[in-house]
Amino acid sequence: MIIRIAVLIFGLWVLLQIIFKYRDRKMSLTGLIFWLVLWAVIIAVANHPQITDKIAKLVGVGRGTDMAVFAAILILLYLIFRIYIKITEIESQISEVVKHIAIIKVKRKKIGKTVKGE
Amino acid sequence: MIKIITKEKSKIFIIIPAFNEAKTIGKLLTELKKAGYKNLVVIDDDSRDNTGQIAQKLGATVLTHIINRGLGGALRTGFAYAIAKKANIIITMDADLQHRIENIPNLVKPILDGKADVVIGKRKFSSQKMPVKRKIANQVGNIFTQAFFGFRVADSQSGFRCFSGSALKKLKLYSNRMEISSEIIAEIHRNQLRFSEVPITTIYTKYSLSKGQSFKNGIKTLLRLIAVRLR
Numbered sequence: 001m002i003i004r005i006a007v008l009i010f011g012l013w014v015l016l017q018i019i020f021k022y023r024d025r026k027m028s029l030t031g032l033i034f035w036l037v038l039w040a041v042i043i044a045v046a047n048h049p050q051i052t053d054k055i056a057k058l059v060g061v062g063r064g065t066d067m068a069v070f071a072a073i074l075i076l077l078y079l080i081f082r083i084y085i086k087i088t089e090i091e092s093q094i095s096e097v098v099k100h101i102a103i104i105k106v107k108r109k110k111i112g113k114t115v116k117g118e
Numbered sequence: 119m120i121k122i123i124t125k126e127k128s129k130i131f132i133i134i135p136a137f138n139e140a141k142t143i144g145k146l147l148t149e150l151k152k153a154g155y156k157n158l159v160v161i162d163d164d165s166r167d168n169t170g171q172i173a174q175k176l177g178a179t180v181l182t183h184i185i186n187r188g189l190g191g192a193l194r195t196g197f198a199y200a201i202a203k204k205a206n207i208i209i210t211m212d213a214d215l216q217h218r219i220e221n222i223p224n225l226v227k228p229i230l231d232g233k234a235d236v237v238i239g240k241r242k243f244s245s246q247k248m249p250v251k252r253k254i255a256n257q258v259g260n261i262f263t264q265a266f267f268g269f270r271v272a273d274s275q276s277g278f279r280c281f282s283g284s285a286l287k288k289l290k291l292y293s294n295r296m297e298i299s300s301e302i303i304a305e306i307h308r309n310q311l312r313f314s315e316v317p318i319t320t321i322y323t324k325y326s327l328s329k330g331q332s333f334k335n336g337i338k339t340l341l342r343l344i345a346v347r348l349r
Contacts, residue, residue, distance in 0.1 A: 088342065092292045095191040102161070102181040102195050103202065 007046035014039050038075070126230060130222075131157040131205040134178075135192030139213035140167035141325065146215055147176040153219050159199055160213075161192040169213075189277075190298030194291055205283050212277045214325060221318045225280035228314045235285035235311040238271065239278035239318030248322060255336055259300065262343060267304035272315050275299045285311050296335065297342040 015036065022032040045052055045068055052064025061067040132155055136143055143160065150158055158178040162170035164186040173180045181195050193210060200208045207229055211217045221239060228234035241248065241256075256275050263274040277299070281289075289305040291298060306313050 091294050094185065095187045095194060095294050098183050098185055098187050098191065099195040099198055102183055103199055106179060106181055106199070 004047050008043060011039050011043035127154045128156055129206040130155060130209060130226065131159060131200045132209045132211060133159050133196035133200060134211055134213050135161045135163060135189055135196065136165065136169050136213040137163040137186065138165045138167050138169060140169045140172055142215045143169050143213050144172045144176060146213060147173060147178055149219050159196050161196050163187060163192045188295035190293035190295050193298055197286055201287055208281045208286050210277060210279045216320050216322065217278045218319050224316045229280055229282050234314040235282050236306050237280040237314045237316055238273060238276050240273035240315040241276060241318060241320050262340060263300040263303050266343060267307055269303055269307040271303055274303050278318055295342060296339040300343055
């Protein structure tokens with residue numbers, strides 16, 4: 001029973017965080033929908049575990065809890081993969097910025113030298 | 119021995135990525151200058167020592183990274199500079215003195231003769247001097263480069279390369295670290311560039327070995343290579 005209340009409180013807190021992040025424009029609309037649905041499902045499953053049994057029967061996995069764990073692992077792996085790709089992309093963008101700064105600095109130095117030489 | 123004339127040397131841009139190479143960069147630049155190469159570009163990848171100052175004093179163009187970006191990031195900066203300078207021939211070489219200046223003409227010749235767009239110096243893997251760990255790492259690099267990008271080369275991880283200006287412009291590179299070597303190979307293949315490999319001699323000193331990839335780094339490189347492939 002305690003676990004249900006804990007998940008409910010924690011889930012509601014996360015939902016609020018998601019809404020705030022969207023309000024502060026730190027999250028896209030797609031992100032908002034994805035996370036809201038995900039957490040709504042988590043809260044629903046925690047409070048009505050029998051839902052998972054029905055879905056498990058439907059997809060052919062033995063027990064509802066097994067299916068929930070299986071789905072959770074899949075979702076986590078997918079999210080890690082997305083984050084990994086995103087970080088790689090951001091790293092590349094940082095390099096672009098660093099590259100531009102390095103080239104601009106050299107150009108300025110050379111212009112400075114020419115002016116002094118004149 | 120192949121020789122290149124001074125007029126041709128003035129067209130060559132030598133790009134040297136450097137991170138904490140104060141011990142060797144001075145000697146390398148002095149030797150390059152002595153050999154008649156004038157366009158020396160050092161990318162100081164946020165070194166903690168005075169690599170940048172030494173290079174500057176010796177008359178090299180120093181491109182300073184305000185944050186360490188790794189080998190790939192440094193090479194990309196050097197390439198962008200060379201392209202902006204309309205360089206005809208671009209060489210990349212390591213700062214740790216493992217590459218020999220005498221090999222530069224061998225790398226440049228196929229491009230000057232119009233026979234290749236990119237030339238890569240291949241190391242002798244049969245050499246006694248190359249440590250076993252290094253040999254294995256290089257072969258693994260070759261195998262994965264072939265598996266991911268479908269292009270077999272003798273030495274995909276070599277840092278001694280030569281590009282024609284027009285070929286370099288075609289390469290779309292995104293890697294930041296060691297995986298850049300494989301990405302370059304993939305880009306040569308994608309752009310259908312004329313490619314040649316020439317044998318080079320490498321000198322392995324305690325210092326240059328300490329600078330190489332560790333096993334842990336190799337695994338990281340592999341993971342990044344997968345990310346490059348998935349992009």
